[in-house]
Amino acid sequence: MQRNLAITLAAAVFIGAWPMAASAQQLASNLAPVIVGPPASVSANVTPATPTVLVAQVPGAPAAAPPCTDNPPDPYKNYSCLDAYLGDDFWSRLINYYKLEWGQAGPPTDPSSPTVRRDGWPTTPQTSPPMPFTEWPYGGANPIGVTVPGAVDSPLMVALGNTNFGQWMNSNGIQLYGWIDPGFNVSSNTVRPGGNAPIAYSYTPNTVQLDQFVVYFERQADEVQQDHFDWGFRLSGIYGENYRYTTAYGIASYQLLKNNSVNGYDFPMVYADLYFPNWAPQGTTVRIGRYISVPDIEAQLAPNNYMYSHSMTYAFDNYTNEGIMSVWGITKNFLLTVGVAVGTEAPPWHMYQTEVNPDPGNPLYPGKTFYKDPGSMPSPTLCGRYTSDTGYDDINLCADAINSGDWGYNNLQWYGGTYYHKFNEQWHISYEIYTESENHVPNALSPTVQGIVAAGGTPFSPQFTPFNAPGLAVCHNANQLTCEARNVSSVLYLNYSPDPLDNFSLRPEFFDDMEGQRTGVKAKYYGIGFGWQHWLSPQVEFRPEVLYYYSADRPAFNGDSNAGIAPTKNYTVLGQMDMIWHF
Helix, strand or coil: CHHHHHHHHHHHHHHHHHHHHHHHHHHHHHCEEEECCCCCCCCCCCCCCCCCCEEEECCCCCCCCCCCCCCCCCCCCCHHHHHHHHCCCHHHHHHHHHHHHCCCCCCCCCCCCCCCCCCCCCCCCCCCCCCCCCCCCCCCCCCCCCCCCCCCCCHHHHHHHHCHHHHHHHHCCEEEEEEEEEEEEEECCCCCCCCCCCCCCCCCCCEEEEEEEEEEEEECCCCCCCCCCEEEEEEEEEEECCHHHHCCCCCCCHHHHCCCCCCEEECCCEEEEEEECCCCCCCEEEEEEEEECCCCCCCCCHHHCCCCCCCHHHHCCCCEEEEEEEEEECCCCEEEEEEEEECCCCCHHHCCCEEECCCCCCCCCCCCEEECCCCCCEEEEEEEEEECCCCCEEEEEEEECCCCCECCCCCCEEEEEEEEEECCCCEEEEEEEEEEEEEEEEECCCHHHHHHHHCCCCCCCCCCCCCCCCCCECCCCCCCCEEEEEEEEEEEEEEEEEECCEEEEEEEEEEEECCCCCCCCCEEEEEEEEEEEEEEECCEEEEEEEEEEEECCCCCECCEHHHCECCCECEEEEEEEEEEEEC
């Protein structure tokens, strides 16, 4: 499996790079680029506050670097000593760059590098380390006004800097980077696998696991400038236990839905970005492909989260969409997000695709065929985001992937929003609340429905989806064939950062699964978590934490739905930790 993933990622990189080669060569022939230092971003897939980037050298006016006279050289004191410190060959540069940043809160910066933030733009609220982002996240696009090519602090890119391939990528703002994220948990549950569910991302108790190995190949569009069109792209690959949560029905989903594989691969982000500086007063960015859904605090990718665990609020949320998403800069403070997706976790090739009905004439799906995924259909998204000039306050309200809401693989009708408030340089909060629903969900209490499901009379019967199928609803009475399934969820992060390499997070949350369709148990869940994010450098992070969850109505933990093992516990106590190592 790992070998197949490596081959797949290599192919993706080659395919992504091929159509850009001609334009890249043309750009390289017109400019004399010079690398002015590794960027000051330290989170693997967020735009930094003040990154150092590639700058086109003005012909006839080369910048004169101060002489490097230090012995040993110290690039943090004299940036011109960077190459002298790193060395020439790939492995020396890679190892020495890790050594250089060890114990630091960021990379060395070139004092001659240009400002990469639009004048008058709201102030960047955070730094990374110790936070998982610098700009408050809003999903579906890179932040307008602060995004530039080549802005990720990557040891791999530094090591490649002396090679022809690395120089070509640097000259065109293209980067190759990623991370590896192993972890473990100690739990009060004992059923293996699956006993920690509905807690996600550590669903099997008392185990060590590879959460994710991730590779990005990307170019970020220059969305600081406002005088010319620019473009970007991202090809991503993930391997590990976390593929279980990124999977979209029809994209390598056989691993989860047919085989219930512990580890697997996925491609959670495959998209192109187009930036039009004049379509709106502050510019417009258009994203086409598969992208992270809006507007969550958390995300699937480890570096984008405060804590190792994900809240239940996020675990049963929209994960990815496939479609077109645009962000319109109406003012420097107000952004409008407009898009259309193919449902949630639903690729376009499933739209209106049908399957033969093994149980024709049943009252749920009476025809000879039914849609493979009834949730795969055009689904508009609309969001509005306001950020204060100081960056201390940010609110984002959204309706994500809205359609008829028919029971589908994950056809969630999502209405909600996020709010961020920064008290001072040490304290801030992040808050999210939403409600989501699906319509015409088959009733788990109905004997008629149970017979239809067993006979293959629904799109997600065991004949089609033997593992991890979308849940049924516990409706108000057994006489109903279907009902609306709804849940309401809320989560708060209270964060305290005593120094540039440490952050502490307290996470209370509430999740009401009103019909039990999301978690498999009709219950109200209460949770509290405390985590410490400790960075050894901008490239290495440890995240120990302790969690407590309680289901108020009935047992919800220490079971396994795929094996037919009913939950036996109303609570879970969980201690766990992971390590993120960037490259």
